[in-house]
Amino acid sequence: MKTNTRRPRLEASFATKILLLLGGMALLAGAALVSPLPAVKTVKVNERIYALLGPTELPNAHNGGYMVNSTLILGDKGAILVDTGFSDEIGAHIRKAAEKLTKLPITHVVNTHHHGDHSLGNTEFPGAEIISSENCRKLMIDTGADWIATAESMTGRKLPNTKAIPASRTYASQTRTAAEINGVKIEFWVPEAAHTRGDMLMWLPDDKVLIAGDVLVNTVTPAFRDAEVRHWVQTLAEVQRFPARIIIPGHGPLMTMQQAQTMHKQMAAFHAGVEKLYKAGGAEADVRKQVNLKDWQKLKHFDEQMGGNINRTWLEVEAENF
Numbered sequence: 001m002k003t004n005t006r007r008p009r010l011e012a013s014f015a016t017k018i019l020l021l022l023g024g025m026a027l028l029a030g031a032a033l034v035s036p037l038p039a040v041k042t043v044k045v046n047e048r049i050y051a052l053l054g055p056t057e058l059p060n061a062h063n064g065g066y067m068v069n070s071t072l073i074l075g076d077k078g079a080i081l082v083d084t085g086f087s088d089e090i091g092a093h094i095r096k097a098a099e100k101l102t103k104l105p106i107t108h109v110v111n112t113h114h115h116g117d118h119s120l121g122n123t124e125f126p127g128a129e130i131i132s133s134e135n136c137r138k139l140m141i142d143t144g145a146d147w148i149a150t151a152e153s154m155t156g157r158k159l160p161n162t163k164a165i166p167a168s169r170t171y172a173s174q175t176r177t178a179a180e181i182n183g184v185k186i187e188f189w190v191p192e193a194a195h196t197r198g199d200m201l202m203w204l205p206d207d208k209v210l211i212a213g214d215v216l217v218n219t220v221t222p223a224f225r226d227a228e229v230r231h232w233v234q235t236l237a238e239v240q241r242f243p244a245r246i247i248i249p250g251h252g253p254l255m256t257m258q259q260a261q262t263m264h265k266q267m268a269a270f271h272a273g274v275e276k277l278y279k280a281g282g283a284e285a286d287v288r289k290q291v292n293l294k295d296w297q298k299l300k301h302f303d304e305q306m307g308g309n310i311n312r313t314w315l316e317v318e319a320e321n322f
Helices: 002-033 088-099 116-124 134-155 229-239 257-279 284-290 302-320
Strands: 041-044 049-053 070-074 079-082 106-110 129-133 169-171 175-181 184-190 201-204 209-213 246-249
Touching: 049 088, 079 088, 088 116, 116 134, 129 134, 134 169, 229 257, 229 302, 246 257, 257 284, 257 302, 284 302
Parallel strands: 079 106, 106 129, 129 169, 209 246
Antiparallel strands: 041 049, 049 070, 070 079, 175 184, 184 201, 201 209
């Protein structure tokens, strides 16, 4: 009887060890499937401004959704970070890159617009004041959960600690507001609309640097998902009034004003071509045949983005001319 009473205990102990071992192996296997985030490419713009450039691929399992360009601006008492990435993990990744450049705390975070790849990393900066346009704040509240779901779907990662944290300081549409943060002079410019209805650009007059968010992108196909294309073309025309030496785009390498002018001409020609086709009685399916897309085809992600861009522009032109 003693033998029988011991045997179940020994078997239970052995079974527990096996379960723990298998559980540990499963955790290790799961960790191995999650790729480390790509390195942040740091470009020194001047003594107090650093561009933190992300990859130009679309969100996927390999890059974990890291694809955004951020900007670090060093002030006298703290630092300003522009755009924080697609998740708390990416926000932490960008923060660690910033900590290698300065010991100053990040006291302010700016979101150029509401899209998750630019704003969901706000979670990692609980002590910072968050700044955006009024429309960006509203759109983050309305669509934040959708952007988290999109990030999880595209990357295959669960993001239980990622939250949409909207701004506490906002600027109204169609305004330009001069401000000073940590001794840095900034003009916050909120156009009526462009890449989204909540875009905000930052002009640093002492540095002659324009931080553009996705109003300007370089070497990649601009995304029209939430765009108002006619207003975007108008905004790109206004960009050229700034005497910018350097433009930090939302995606891709740093830009010159000449490259911004090229994007403006390309966007204007595309919108005009679609509108001309519509007024001539054409169909959306004719855009690829009758509108010159040669320069667009040179950009990354043309195949993935252009169908949606054509549809968005066609529907906008249709509504304007109905």
